[in-house]
Amino acid sequence: MTSVLILNGPNLNLLGQRQPQVYGRTTLDEVAGMCRTAAERLGVDIVFEQSNHEGTMIDLIHATRGRHQGLILNAGAYTHTSIALMDAISSSEVPTIELHLSNVHAREDFRHRSYIAKVALGVICGFGPRGYVLALEAMAAHLLEDRS
Template sequence: MTISLLVLNGPNLNLLGTRQPQVYGSTTLQDVEALCRAAGDRLGVGIDFRQSNHEGTLIDWIHEAKGKHAGIVLNAGALTHTSIAIMDAIASVELPVAEVHLSNIHRREEFRHLSYVSKVALGMIAGFGPQGYVLGIEALASHLRAAG
């Protein structure tokens, strides 16, 4: 079975490498994409990697994933804490989602502790920097293969 995963990145993640490097590190989004593609190649998993600063675009891509991808790795950025619409989109497509955060959201400001994505995600990986994306890809691939 060929598995394809959609890797989605939300607002401000296009600024990785320059935005608050003390929080998010110096790795760029292009570096993260290369890590994801390398993990996909190693695991025999197709990777469709995207980023948008627009909530509606992210929702459209989540909708388009149904029937095209087996799962989604999602770093929704700040929309994690505010977007019921993204939560509803994930619930609607009924695909497994690995929620990823570069920083440990539970060690940060209290408003970041709430994740609407977590309410519908298969699991969450937070605080491991760019490696969290690789862990999310590995976890989803394992889950999907076990589910048959």
């Protein structure tokens, strides 16, 4: 069965508590539940992870190769700073979708730059927790297209 890693970066463990006016009140556990429901409907397996540590995230991305067919990445602030995450995605050769809860383009200027977007299939931002389901649907469609 098709497997997708959904990887969440720094501070997302505080989802639902941290800046709810920006990120909403839905917790990361609730997002994981939404993803599991969507994955079941789409016929894909998911692994849902979160880390505040860049090196751990890199290790998880490296481990996608040969294990998962897709990666959905909400790298948080590392999106705007981490060439290492960008390189890990390139090295893994696994299709990747960049994801953000908020519309990063409507926020501070430093958030307009993304290293992840340079190596991603696409970017989904601004739809809150629903963005995770949209990303799963987009990834499933992409992976099914690859099979045809």
